[in-house]
Amino acid sequence: MRSILVIRVQPIAADSPGAIPLTPEKVLGANGYHVQVTDREAEVAKLAREAEAFILHLSLADVTYWVNCLGKGKSDAPLLWWCAPDTASSSLEVCEVETSFDGILTPSMTGPEIHWTLHFAARRYMERKQWEQERxxxxxxxxxxxxxxxxxxxxxxxxxxxxxxxxxxxxxxxxxxxxxxxxxxxxxxxxxxxxxx
Structure with a gap:
């Protein structure tokens, strides 16, 4: 798994003045992944066909909408959530999303942690698809x-x-x-x- 699509719709806010926030494209790019970032629905449908995984750099309140956008394009790949201060500040009510994530990534992960998380997300995705088919x-x-x-x-x-x-x-x-x-x-x-x- 090398090609990853990041969907982000909110501006990135640094934790402190002058700090450069760690984004999925920076962290994954530094570890050898090809990352494309978009915030437009039409572009998601086009880019999703080539992606081997999707990372949602969104608040949980926005997740359902963008998962539906991915579903319209019949995109099939592991789905991960980027859990960072800018995305995890939602209230507890918003945390009850209906979406099944195959994994979670954080800015503090090391290269091997990212690789293993993506590996296990791919396995989880295949199991989830098999369960859906059996169901x-x-x-x-x-x-x-x-x-x-x-x-x-x-x-x-x-x-x-x-x-x-x-x-x-x-x-x-x-x-x-x-x-x-x-x-x-x-x-x-x-x-x-x-x-x-």
Whole structure:
């Protein structure tokens, strides 16, 4: 992971007069990373395609908006938050963001700490994506099961047959019509609901 996109929308304030604040691009650039910085939505969509990680140098109140901007561009890469005095001064209510960060970087991190944080963020990101995919598959199966169970109940009631016989009837109908069983079940339930109304 070498190419990183930093999203920053607020001006950088130094802690004390004359002090130069440590920004993600300074810290990461000093450790061999290619860093691009933007604060414009149109530029985020363009630059995000090439980035291998995203760092949000924002207050937590702004995080959701910019994560949605990244999502519009279908950008897939680890997401990290730059936790520094200028971004961490939010109230506790703002800290309850819905965004899942894959890691947090701070200005005081050393080179090896940054490398390991980015490495573990990439692993965390891959795990998170796998969990999301498994979750979607499970939700889809549960939804399919719901339609099949409703269709079985309708068939049991109308034909005065057992659940296993209703299941066999659904399966046979799906095979005869070369359709998925859930599609046949959905059609039965919707037709039954239409006739009942």
């Amino acid at each position: 979607k598959q499970l939700q889809s199966r549960l939804e399919d099961r719901k339609w099949i169970d409703m269709a079985k109940a309708i068939l049991c009631d109308l034909k005065q047959i057992s659940e296993s016989e209703a299941y066999d009837l659904l399966r046979k109908k799906a095979m005869d019509e070369r359709k998925r069983m859930v599609d046949v079940a959905t059609a039965i339930v919707k037709a039954h609901q239409l006739l009942q109304s």
